[in-house]
Amino acid sequence: xxxxxxxxxxxxxDFHAVQDVSFEIEKGHLIGLLxxxxxxxxxxxxxxxxxxxxTSGDIIFHGKRVNDLPPQERGIGFVFxxxxxxxxxxxxxxxxxxxxxxxxxxxxIRERVSTLVELTGLKGFEHRYVHQLSGGxxxxxxxxxxxxxxxxxxxxxEPFAAIDAKIxxxxxxxxxxxxxxxxxxxIFVTHDQDEAIEVADEIMIIGKGRLExxxxxxxxYKNPQTPFVASFIGESTIVEDIKVLKGFDTxxxxxxxxxxxxxxxxEIGKPGEIRLQSASVNATVKALHFRGSEWMxxxxxxxxxxxxxxxxxxxxxxxxxxxxxxxxxxxxxxxxDSWIMENSLKVDxxxxxx
Amino acid sequence: xxxxxxxxxxxxxGLEVISSMNVxxxxxxxxxxxxxxxxxxxxxLIVLPIIGIYSQSVSKGFVPFWESISDPLAWxxxxxxxxxxxxxxxxxxxxxxxxxxxxIRYRFPGRRILNSLVDLPFALPTAVTGLMIxxxxxxxxxxxxxxxxxxxxxxxxxxxxxxxxxxxxxxFVIRAVQPLLEEIDKSEEEASYTLGATKLRTFFSVxxxxxxxxxxxxxxxxxxxxxxxxxxxxxxxxxxxxxxxIAAVYIFGEIESDNPQGAAxxxxxxxxxxxxxxxxxxxxxxxxxxx
Numbered sequence: 130x131x132x133x134x135x136x137x138x139x140x141x142x143d144f145h146a147v148q149d150v151s152f153e154i155e156k157g158h159l160i161g162l163l164x165x166x167x168x169x170x171x172x173x174x175x176x177x178x179x180x181x182x183x184t185s186g187d188i189i190f191h192g193k194r195v196n197d198l199p200p201q202e203r204g205i206g207f208v209f210x211x212x213x214x215x216x217x218x219x220x221x222x223x224x225x226x227x228x229x230x231x232x233x234x235x236x237x238i239r240e241r242v243s244t245l246v247e248l249t250g251l252k253g254f255e256h257r258y259v260h261q262l263s264g265g266x267x268x269x270x271x272x273x274x275x276x277x278x279x280x281x282x283x284x285x286x287e288p289f290a291a292i293d294a295k296i297x298x299x300x301x302x303x304x305x306x307x308x309x310x311x312x313x314x315x316i317f318v319t320h321d322q323d324e325a326i327e328v329a330d331e332i333m334i335i336g337k338g339r340l341e342x343x344x345x346x347x348x349x350y351k352n353p354q355t356p357f358v359a360s361f362i363g364e365s366t367i368v369e370d371i372k373v374l375k376g377f378d379t380x381x382x383x384x385x386x387x388x389x390x391x392x393x394x395x396e397i398g399k400p401g402e403i404r405l406q407s408a409s410v411n412a413t414v415k416a417l418h419f420r421g422s423e424w425m426x427x428x429x430x431x432x433x434x435x436x437x438x439x440x441x442x443x444x445x446x447x448x449x450x451x452x453x454x455x456x457x458x459x460x461x462x463x464x465x466d467s468w469i470m471e472n473s474l475k476v477d478x479x480x481x482x483x
Numbered sequence: 484x485x486x487x488x489x490x491x492x493x494x495x496x497g498l499e500v501i502s503s504m505n506v507x508x509x510x511x512x513x514x515x516x517x518x519x520x521x522x523x524x525x526x527x528l529i530v531l532p533i534i535g536i537y538s539q540s541v542s543k544g545f546v547p548f549w550e551s552i553s554d555p556l557a558w559x560x561x562x563x564x565x566x567x568x569x570x571x572x573x574x575x576x577x578x579x580x581x582x583x584x585x586x587i588r589y590r591f592p593g594r595r596i597l598n599s600l601v602d603l604p605f606a607l608p609t610a611v612t613g614l615m616i617x618x619x620x621x622x623x624x625x626x627x628x629x630x631x632x633x634x635x636x637x638x639x640x641x642x643x644x645x646x647x648x649x650x651x652x653x654x655f656v657i658r659a660v661q662p663l664l665e666e667i668d669k670s671e672e673e674a675s676y677t678l679g680a681t682k683l684r685t686f687f688s689v690x691x692x693x694x695x696x697x698x699x700x701x702x703x704x705x706x707x708x709x710x711x712x713x714x715x716x717x718x719x720x721x722x723x724x725x726x727x728x729i730a731a732v733y734i735f736g737e738i739e740s741d742n743p744q745g746a747a748x749x750x751x752x753x754x755x756x757x758x759x760x761x762x763x764x765x766x767x768x769x770x771x772x773x774x
Contacts, residue, residue: 178677179676180676200673201681203677206677209673213668214671215689226678227678274678
């Protein structure tokens, strides 16, 4: 289903939960609504479902305004954060509920339910009650139940939040595959960027009720359009005083400019390890943390803290050691603007003379 | 259960106390003592009196027992009691479900006061209840006059008995339903809506099944209590034998006229009935697969 949202607003009393959100979603896409908790993601999802009424703005499904349609008539499936399974019903009855409501024949219902049970790998559990299932199984039942009436749009509210970390990764992959196989337009809400990056075709970053940016995970990572997006996606440290970084001097002409630097923008090496000495600055290793597959290195450059990672294959650093640091690029922003800048000294300033 | 709000050391101390208590309770003699005390309590206060009633009822043999309960006044009193108690229970199931629902689901000024008023019938002496009904609905009162103008009587007729029973058993269903309603997850309802179910359908297929155990146990208690009501009813019923004489009042009358065997015979009927209800409800609830 093609979805369009125009200038959507939602206020709860004085609190402006969603502010002027507009977006469009192509049929068959899997979208992740990503943002910090309390940012309005769930409100947007609930408004799409019809469980919440927008204060203003339009929600358009397939070119038809659905603002005034109740959730029953929107043709959506909704997977709740806590699954909201019917406790007094078996797995079978839970999945069959939407079909019974539609007054389908017993035969049709049995067929559809058994297809879904097969699809979700719940075979053999049809006659169990909800309290007899594990978290992962409950999530699959919720998914199957939402899909049973063949909705045009699937909405998932923090679908993995209630599942322990180990199974979560497994379920993510499973869900992505499942949604691809069914081919249904889907939107899910999450506050976990890894989850959004891994599962979604496209991510919408929501912060403080506003849609900050929409795009593929790669686009958002590579080209964040607002400081909020830049700091929310990936790891980063903010450098207030960019004078300490070498190679970004042109940015100094804009007053109040700060730099956001990701660990992967930084290259470190013992003196001599880095080729472009002229572009690098000296730093002290403040601390080292072992992170399983690499070292996380805390650096001090003139009292400004930077964070980067170092391969385990390279020579081990010691706290207090002097190193050279090359900042390849920085995400620069001030009150009016934001842009990505490559280290200007990386290009050898005097290539002709050599 | 210990919540972890205490300081770690206090908690450790608490655990030590618990474990030493556990050791104490685990000792054979303690466990034996506790069990015996409970059994004794149960036997002295419940089993013996019941056996007493049963044996008293057949103390003069089975023929007088049969004569006692086949006395038209006796069985009519029992039947009337059952009939009116059933009506009162049905009224309370409907009203109680609705009131419980409103008190949990809606926020309005005065809700808390109303909620605490629900328990009033438990606290009030039943004779006061009877007097209240008499004064409010009796002859000379506004409602009483209005009713008699419309051609029906309340006080000293069956409606008054039902009203007394409803009043006395009022809190049972409400109090049994409320905790279950509070437990219901709002998102279950929303899930039902997104699956296409109307509000009515959602109420009956999603909400009501969750409330049902409360409704059943509340109704059962209300019915048993209504069967047994004496104080409120005796003041308003008129106690006309065969017409508005209920079982409890009949038993009282039999005792007054020095016929304990007759009283016991009718008591046995009521008691047996209560047992059957209790057993049936237990059976229904044990078949329910969900906790």
